[in-house]
Amino acid sequence: AQSVAQPEDQVNVAEGNPLTVKCTYSVSGNPYLFWYVQYPNRGLQFLLKYITGDNLVKGSYGFEAEFNKSQTSFHLKKPSALVSDSALYFCAVRGDNDMRFGAGTRLTVKP
Amino acid sequence: NAGVTQTPKFRVLKTGQSMTLLCAQDMNHEYMYWYRQDPGMGLRLIHYSVGEGTTAKGEVPDGYNVSRLKKQNFLLGLESAAPSQTSVYFCASSQRQDTQYFGPGTRLTVL
Numbered sequence: 001a002q003s004v005a006q007p008e009d010q011v012n013v014a015e016g017n018p019l020t021v022k023c024t025y026s027v028s029g030n031p032y033l034f035w036y037v038q039y040p041n042r043g044l045q046f047l048l049k050y051i052t053g054d055n056l057v058k059g060s061y062g063f064e065a066e067f068n069k070s071q072t073s074f075h076l077k078k079p080s081a082l083v084s085d086s087a088l089y090f091c092a093v094r095g096d097n098d099m100r101f102g103a104g105t106r107l108t109v110k111p
Numbered sequence: 112n113a114g115v116t117q118t119p120k121f122r123v124l125k126t127g128q129s130m131t132l133l134c135a136q137d138m139n140h141e142y143m144y145w146y147r148q149d150p151g152m153g154l155r156l157i158h159y160s161v162g163e164g165t166t167a168k169g170e171v172p173d174g175y176n177v178s179r180l181k182k183q184n185f186l187l188g189l190e191s192a193a194p195s196q197t198s199v200y201f202c203a204s205s206q207r208q209d210t211q212y213f214g215p216g217t218r219l220t221v222l
Binding site: 009032034036041042043044045046049090094097098099100101102103104 | 115144151152159201208212213216
């Protein structure tokens with residue numbers, strides 16, 4: 001079965017520093033991977049996805065993610081963090097008819 | 112274009128009461144989903160639908176029923192609410208198995 005894991009419950013970074021939120025996956029076949037963000041008291045918002053092609057995927061709000069097949073990882077990155085990036089981030093993998101989500105990583109960006 | 116809407120936004124029930132959550136989407140999506148979100152557990156799929164008149168069980172279907180009588184609506188029912196069903200419920204829709212778009216959520220408390 002398809003699954004993803006987010007090994008960090010919490011990530012703290014200073015504003016202006018680069019950030020990374022980690023995700024590893026386990027799939028049979030080709031992985032279709034997604035990142036979503038959730039702000040307080042809101043639904044999830046789509047950030048980016050990897051289907052095929054370039055291993056570096058660019059998404060909304062300056063975020064990007066790097067697909068690494070040998071390490072079965074799909075880490076979310078941003079070169080310079082903003083305080084407004086503070087939120088809950090979810091990695092997800094497409095299943096047969098559904099989407100499997102990780103447990104989420106809370107990102108806190110401090111001024 | 113409202114996207115995905117959910118009603119109600121908040122609800123408090125007593126154990127044993129019933130209720131229905133309504134999800135509506137105006138994007139003409141085939142697939143619709145109901146998730147629950149609990150702290151530290153990410154999103155778990157309750158039921159989903161791949162088209163009007165069809166429904167299927169997800170990861171945690173017990174205690175819930177669903178109906179998809181119209182393409183744009185997906186109803187989630189609790190016949191006899193239990194405290195373990197206290198959660199935040201999210202509806203989502205997608206065109207086939209592509210990016211899912213989420214509603215704002217319903218916060219349900221069962222006393």
